[in-house]
Amino acid sequence: DTAVSQTPKYLVTQMGNDKSIKCEQNLGHDTMYWYKQDSKKFLKIMFSYNNKELIINETVPNRFSPKSPDKAHLNLHINSLELGDSAVYFCASSWGASGSYEQYFGPGTRLTVT
Amino acid sequence: QKEVEQNSGPLSVPEGAIASLNCTYSDRGSQSFFWYRQYSGKSPELIMSIYSNGDKEDGRFTAQLNKASQYVSLLIRDSQPSDSATYLCAVTGNQFYFGTGTSLTVIP
Numbered sequence: 001d002t003a004v005s006q007t008p009k010y011l012v013t014q015m016g017n018d019k020s021i022k023c024e025q026n027l028g029h030d031t032m033y034w035y036k037q038d039s040k041k042f043l044k045i046m047f048s049y050n051n052k053e054l055i056i057n058e059t060v061p062n063r064f065s066p067k068s069p070d071k072a073h074l075n076l077h078i079n080s081l082e083l084g085d086s087a088v089y090f091c092a093s094s095w096g097a098s099g100s101y102e103q104y105f106g107p108g109t110r111l112t113v114t
Numbered sequence: 115q116k117e118v119e120q121n122s123g124p125l126s127v128p129e130g131a132i133a134s135l136n137c138t139y140s141d142r143g144s145q146s147f148f149w150y151r152q153y154s155g156k157s158p159e160l161i162m163s164i165y166s167n168g169d170k171e172d173g174r175f176t177a178q179l180n181k182a183s184q185y186v187s188l189l190i191r192d193s194q195p196s197d198s199a200t201y202l203c204a205v206t207g208n209q210f211y212f213g214t215g216t217s218l219t220v221i222p
Contacts (some may be wrong), residue, residue: 012208042214045209099210104160108157
């Protein structure tokens with residue numbers, strides 16, 4: 001069983017479209033995250049939810065909107081996609097909201113905007 | 115200044131040698147330190163976590179932390195070709211920061 005899963009694995013779309021990425025974890029963790037990894041492999045946190053509550057909201061365009069229907073799921077919706085949104089998006093989860101907890105990553109979603 | 119800095123490499127070592135990966139950080143309030151391994155096209159995989167000064171060993175891996183010098187390192191003993199990957203240093207305190215990673219190649 002996959003601990004942290006994401007769908008889709010690949011997403012190719014045109015500029016201006018709206019798309020969503022879904023994430024689920026079966027580890028029983030309380031906290032989930034979205035990260036963006038650009039072409040230079042730099043991994044940057046975007047959002048973090050603890051028990052469905054938004055606790056980290058980094059400087060990200062408001063075209064990105066996370067939603068957590070329950071603590072096992074965290075989705076990312078992106079409006080009006082731009083070329084610069086092309087990247088790999090990783091979901092992760094951990095036991096607690098404190099940074100002292102180890103994070104476990106999903107397989108990633110490679111988003112390509114044309 | 116970047117919050118977490120790593121030499122991008124590439125770092126090449128022969129099989130069986132010790133690979134030494136280094137990381138420095140700027141936030142003195144940082145409390146938790148992690149090393150992740152990322153194979154090309156895959157997600158980061160946790161290797162080690164360290165929270166207090168000194169060394170922590172797990173199999174062939176040893177993490178070293180020096181908070182006074184704001185320095186954390188990872189030693190890989192008896193390096194294997196399967197260790198060839200990018201190694202990411204992560205530092206957390208008030209914020210979460212990853213380094214840009216060091217690419218390691220172990221030559222058979």
